[in-house]
Amino acid sequence: MVRTRRGLTERHHNILNYLDKRLSERGYPPSIREIGEATGISSTSVVTYYLKQLVEFGLIERDPKFSRAVRLIKEPELSVPQRVAEAVQNAVVVADELLSIPLIGRIFASAPVPVPPSDFNYFDAESSINIARSLLPSREKGIELFALEVQGDSMIDAMVNDGDIVVMKKAEQANNGEMVAVWLTGKDETTLKYFFKEKGRVRLQPANPTMKPIYVNDPQTVQVQGKVVMVIRKVDRIQSTAA
Amino acid sequence: MVRTRRGLTERHHNILNYLDKRLSERGYPPSIREIGEATGISSTSVVTYYLKQLVEFGLIERDPKFSRAVRLIKEPELSVPQRVAEAVQNAVVVADELLSIPLIGRIFASAPVPVPPSDFNYFDAESSINIARSLLPSREKGIELFALEVQGDSMIDAMVNDGDIVVMKKAEQANNGEMVAVWLTGKDETTLKYFFKEKGRVRLQPANPTMKPIYVNDPQTVQVQGKVVMVIRKVDRIQSTAA
DNA sequence: ATATAACACGAACATACGTTCTGTGTCAAG
């Protein structure tokens, strides 16, 4: 008869305690050699021998061959009452629904759209607006959006008022039917229109259905700068009275 | 003078996010190469370049030459009640910012506005939209708002498109300059206009500044049904092509 | 146009690291 394996020994406990303490202290686990140094085991193969047993006991996990890839398996944390858990989950859903979009400037007819530079930090903008993600168009993922405030009456053919907020994303090309902000180099003018490319020319279709489209025979002069995904209008009272 | 360093760039943020996520997922930090793979940086020396800057910004610490020896610098640990309170407070702020508004139907020109009945339960509507409270006009408290979806082109003089969502509140009287939904009994028509009362008659001023107002000599036929506080337009692509 | 810091990259290199291999000692059970 041969002798059978016992349970955990002092060396097992020493290793477990060191793993726990070490992660708290240094923010990253020890190497095999560091475990050996800390627990008085002079050989890396003995450390590996004990780690293998701790894996078998279900006390640690390892990712083989990666350095420092040892982690303690903790008991599931004490569960919270179900309502608190549900409330926390709901808070997560709410936080995800709210989308912060940088408000980076104004759009007006006589200048190109101030699109963000390629290294723009969308998370750290000086000014931003919040919108609900569910109000985005259905295929819009909400990534790298920016907002501009409309200045002047020049966008009314796009059904966009002075003071409205236009939510956009950068684009240099457009598909048919998308609303775009284009800079017309032939006119030195920015306009918001539905974009159609047909028979070598560009048709820019106003949102106002009673207005006629613009046809641009030289597509090179139509510089797509962004796509409009949303328009928001705060309706305050106006002060002016009509003549 | 030469260009000066900006603050954190997208790559910095990507690295920080990856470090945080990775430690939670795997129980040990990534190697330099793993950070590069996860953030699209193909060279270990560029990863080291960014990690050096994150150390300088005081956001991470490293133990030089040790493998996987990167740790995020976190705020000093709060007690559990403090951490819970802080998280709950943040959740309250976010939840308060997000306002759920019942979407109760449609508005179109040939019918009165379907205003909610006086016993309407705003919290239990069948359908609703979410908006961010900060987008409301400055004096609007967000109480007893409802939303209607615009059907048809009859509101274009109000700069409101078919498909737009109009956020309103009930009202039976209006102050000068407010945008209202009125049912004109003399015309059997609903319209959205800025409301002015002057010399015994009502002037209804379109939002489109190129259009003329309507004058109604008999104020009794102007039934104010609600005030408009916000207009939201999801801008999807359109399919129709012009003649 | 120029200068220069920031940004980016790949290669080379030395060391860290975990695994495997081989060997030895102890001890309980038959």
Added chain:
DNA sequence: CTTGACACAGAACGTATGTTCGTGTTATAT
């Protein structure tokens, strides 16, 4: 006394890993 499990050890090895070096590009102020 023999056997086999257990414990331990050092060496060798291949790969993982972080740093250094040299080069190139870009943005920006002057």
